[in-house]
Amino acid sequence: MARKESKVGEGQRLKTALQWLIALAALSSSWQALADWSALNMTKGVTAISREVYDLHMLIFTICVVIGVLVFGVMIWSMLVHRKSLGHEPATFSHSTKLEYAWTIIPIFILIGMAVPATSTLRDMYDASGADIDIEVRGYQWKWQYTYLSDDPTQEVKFISSLLTPPDEYYNRTPKREHYLSDVDNPLVIPINKRVRFLITSNDVIHSWWVPDFAVKKDAIPGFVHEAWAVVEEPGIYRGKCTELCGKDHGFMPIVVKAVEQAEYESWLAMKQQEALQVYETVGKTWTMAELMETGEQVYAQACQSCHQANGQGIPPAFPSLVGQGLAIGPVDAHIDIVVNGKAGSAMQAFAAQLNPAEIAAVVTYERNAWGNNVGDLVQPRAVNALISSEE
Amino acid sequence: MSAVIENHHDDHHHGPDKGLMRWVLTTNHKDIGTLYLWFSFAMFLTGGCMALVIRAELFQPGLQLVVPEFFNQMTTMHGLIMVFGAVMPAFVGLANWLVPMMIGAPDMALPRMNNYSFWILPFAFSMLLSTLFMEGGAPNFGWTFYAPLSTEYAPPSVTFFIFAVHLMGISSIMGSINVVVTILNLRAPGMRLMDMPLFVWTWLITAYLLIAVMPVLAGVVTMMLMDIHFGTAFFSAGGGGDPVLFQHVFWFFGHPEVYIMILPAFGIVSAIIPTFARKKLFGYDSMVYATASIAFLSFIVWAHHMFTVGMPIAGELYFMYATMLIAVPTGVKVFNWAATMWQGSMTFETPMLFAVAFVILFTIGGLSGLMLSIVPADFQYHDTYFVVAHFHYVLVPGSIFSIMAAAYYWLPKWTGNMYDETLGKTHFWLSFVGVNVTFFPQHFIGLAGMPRRYPDYALQFADWNMVSSVGAFIFGFSQLLFLFIVIKCIMGGKKATDEVWEGAEGLEWTIASPAPYHTFSTPPPELPERSMA
Numbered sequence: 035m036a037r038k039e040s041k042v043g044e045g046q047r048l049k050t051a052l053q054w055l056i057a058l059a060a061l062s063s064s065w066q067a068l069a070d071w072s073a074l075n076m077t078k079g080v081t082a083i084s085r086e087v088y089d090l091h092m093l094i095f096t097i098c099v100v101i102g103v104l105v106f107g108v109m110i111w112s113m114l115v116h117r118k119s120l121g122h123e124p125a126t127f128s129h130s131t132k133l134e135y136a137w138t139i140i141p142i143f144i145l146i147g148m149a150v151p152a153t154s155t156l157r158d159m160y161d162a163s164g165a166d167i168d169i170e171v172r173g174y175q176w177k178w179q180y181t182y183l184s185d186d187p188t189q190e191v192k193f194i195s196s197l198l199t200p201p202d203e204y205y206n207r208t209p210k211r212e213h214y215l216s217d218v219d220n221p222l223v224i225p226i227n228k229r230v231r232f233l234i235t236s237n238d239v240i241h242s243w244w245v246p247d248f249a250v251k252k253d254a255i256p257g258f259v260h261e262a263w264a265v266v267e268e269p270g271i272y273r274g275k276c277t278e279l280c281g282k283d284h285g286f287m288p289i290v291v292k293a294v295e296q297a298e299y300e301s302w303l304a305m306k307q308q309e310a311l312q313v314y315e316t317v318g319k320t321w322t323m324a325e326l327m328e329t330g331e332q333v334y335a336q337a338c339q340s341c342h343q344a345n346g347q348g349i350p351p352a353f354p355s356l357v358g359q360g361l362a363i364g365p366v367d368a369h370i371d372i373v374v375n376g377k378a379g380s381a382m383q384a385f386a387a388q389l390n391p392a393e394i395a396a397v398v399t400y401e402r403n404a405w406g407n408n409v410g411d412l413v414q415p416r417a418v419n420a421l422i423s424s425e426e
Numbered sequence: 427m428s429a430v431i432e433n434h435h436d437d438h439h440h441g442p443d444k445g446l447m448r449w450v451l452t453t454n455h456k457d458i459g460t461l462y463l464w465f466s467f468a469m470f471l472t473g474g475c476m477a478l479v480i481r482a483e484l485f486q487p488g489l490q491l492v493v494p495e496f497f498n499q500m501t502t503m504h505g506l507i508m509v510f511g512a513v514m515p516a517f518v519g520l521a522n523w524l525v526p527m528m529i530g531a532p533d534m535a536l537p538r539m540n541n542y543s544f545w546i547l548p549f550a551f552s553m554l555l556s557t558l559f560m561e562g563g564a565p566n567f568g569w570t571f572y573a574p575l576s577t578e579y580a581p582p583s584v585t586f587f588i589f590a591v592h593l594m595g596i597s598s599i600m601g602s603i604n605v606v607v608t609i610l611n612l613r614a615p616g617m618r619l620m621d622m623p624l625f626v627w628t629w630l631i632t633a634y635l636l637i638a639v640m641p642v643l644a645g646v647v648t649m650m651l652m653d654i655h656f657g658t659a660f661f662s663a664g665g666g667g668d669p670v671l672f673q674h675v676f677w678f679f680g681h682p683e684v685y686i687m688i689l690p691a692f693g694i695v696s697a698i699i700p701t702f703a704r705k706k707l708f709g710y711d712s713m714v715y716a717t718a719s720i721a722f723l724s725f726i727v728w729a730h731h732m733f734t735v736g737m738p739i740a741g742e743l744y745f746m747y748a749t750m751l752i753a754v755p756t757g758v759k760v761f762n763w764a765a766t767m768w769q770g771s772m773t774f775e776t777p778m779l780f781a782v783a784f785v786i787l788f789t790i791g792g793l794s795g796l797m798l799s800i801v802p803a804d805f806q807y808h809d810t811y812f813v814v815a816h817f818h819y820v821l822v823p824g825s826i827f828s829i830m831a832a833a834y835y836w837l838p839k840w841t842g843n844m845y846d847e848t849l850g851k852t853h854f855w856l857s858f859v860g861v862n863v864t865f866f867p868q869h870f871i872g873l874a875g876m877p878r879r880y881p882d883y884a885l886q887f888a889d890w891n892m893v894s895s896v897g898a899f900i901f902g903f904s905q906l907l908f909l910f911i912v913i914k915c916i917m918g919g920k921k922a923t924d925e926v927w928e929g930a931e932g933l934e935w936t937i938a939s940p941a942p943y944h945t946f947s948t949p950p951p952e953l954p955e956r957s958m959a
Binding site for chain 1: 487488489490493494495498561562566567568572574575578579581582662663668669670703705706708709710711734735736739742743747751753754757758760761764765767769771772773774782785786790793794796797800802803805806809810870873874875876877879881883884885887889890
């Protein structure tokens, strides 16, 4: 009698389980249609490699889901049916060598099935030969510097790319706009259908340069250069992030890559080279106080503010205050020197590699005359240039 | 007050001392186990509060509650406290309580050292927590403390962090030596190694892992100390060193560490599932071999945490293949648990609920781990929330659920009272829902491209971050219910029988409930069934 009852219970439970399953399937399919797929899954990207990686991801994911459904299915079935409350008597078996062999060997074959495509994709990713363009990607706390390498040093284009979103937005003082925390002042520009090689390194701590659409993620390590490459097939704007904890503004140094047609790329590059030439000329001219202060404020916002803060107060002890103390009101040569060469063993970087002499002169002047620091002197770009040249 | 030498007296004469000094001077494995468990719970709540600060900040885009500097201190301290303060001491506490009772030993083999290993911990963690109040703040470089962020660019408190890690290492090494010596020397006569309960087996293997890798951790933090204060350049490229060397040494410790936090959990679940399925554990021998295989593999896969550092392709391929192999013994364990449940006669008291949830959710974490081993795909997953989801699935519904399961399972033996079953089940379901609502969406956030250790994020990640934060608060606050249940159980409740659970097997169920202060002063006359086989 008890046995019969348990059979009835079993049938009932099976039916309930099936109903649940159907309901869940219906729910998930409608939900899938509603949900934005890109908010849930890996991007397919815009390179042949990124699509290969996506396919590989979907393959392993599917295998994992199938394994999960089988194993959990057995467990759930067992939990619904093999219950004491249904009068199920415990079996007495406790080992089976055949089964143990089976569930050791079958997974090995599944793993080999995953390893083969993974190996071939990895080999493709690691072959960075035959590059059309070489770009050095250099991580700084907390921005990126891009240098278009060229055999002719006068043709070399170099610029800093940093976050465009103003602090007002992330401190919730103004509404957050589109591309919040994902936009930069100077995006990296590359041509489509060209093999672009990225030579990735860092100036301070370890960063990691990640553009999901290219399936490129490589750590930027001080003292070492690692390479990655991409052939982008569609023009567009692709956004990435720093993915290695690099200090306080780790979340505030996005990457933007603009992929354009070859002709547009060439005219952009020519423009950049022209700009570099102009900067060279401005170093020679004599600047007024107003000009220096205006440029200085902009440079400060871009290069200094994240540590020393907009009000110059810094975040002691890591980032000292510049107001009414220290080098900012001390000897001007030492002030220029610390901006140019940085300070060893601290977070203060050598800005000679990031800023041109005019910008350094302007920012030093600004720091000496802002926030009530009324030192009154002004620094000319040629003085900075002289210091840098004398060191070289 | 040593009771061990006075074996001609009756056990009952040797109750504990009175007052605070009982706990300070105790050499009793049960007292020390209790100390470890309460300490670990206190750290669990402390680390949990930090997790809630993180999740509260991430509830919405923008910086609402904390500044990025403090956010980084929270992620760092949360990780350190949960790993070294909550999970590891909880397992040591369980080992203290259970290993002697399971093998029929009167106490741990080295009782005085046992006292030292515990009492180092409060000092180590006071030191670590005190850094929060120092100028420059607490360590802010992540629990993995990669150089040079943790050396040249670290806050001054890093030195205190290094000393705290040294102390934790000494504590762990002493604790694990004690476990090894106890298991190898104090087993009841007639109990062979292959007769031992799996919890004892997994702890024996875990203890060897600890002895092998804690000195490596001590080495790497000492190298940091030298770099910071004594002018060496192990991890500084400018002085001829290599920042990546840090990661190799760290993960040579770090990967076995991951298994240190899961192998004892395997032992716990292997005890609980057979009890409530009323059926012997399926494949005991293969469980032992699988555990040993996992432990061995844990030493040769460390660089799978570093696929993006630019290793040569041969290195990437080797570490990928070796890592994939771990799926085989881990799979064997999961299949064995499923086969133990199959055709059983199951009931679902709270320990069983936690144990079954462990198997299912740990397996989800294991499967995402398999995905992470595939190098090309890992380039997209690495250092995103997908990784955060993965390791929290193996640590929270993995390690933590197993500890909860163990607490409910052995609490009646420890206190002599049954816990409140209705409240226990409520605690389980709240935790189960909370944990999944917290961590499942993090898979999506990661795949969609949100890196980990970000105090703020782009708008497309807003929805799932909000869901995840809601889950975290559900999970966090339900642990207060656990505290209430445990205190209620200690204070009183339905008296537990000696066997406690209908299907329970093992020496610990042959002694009275609550377990007397001294047990097995003479070896047990009879060993349970497995030992007779």
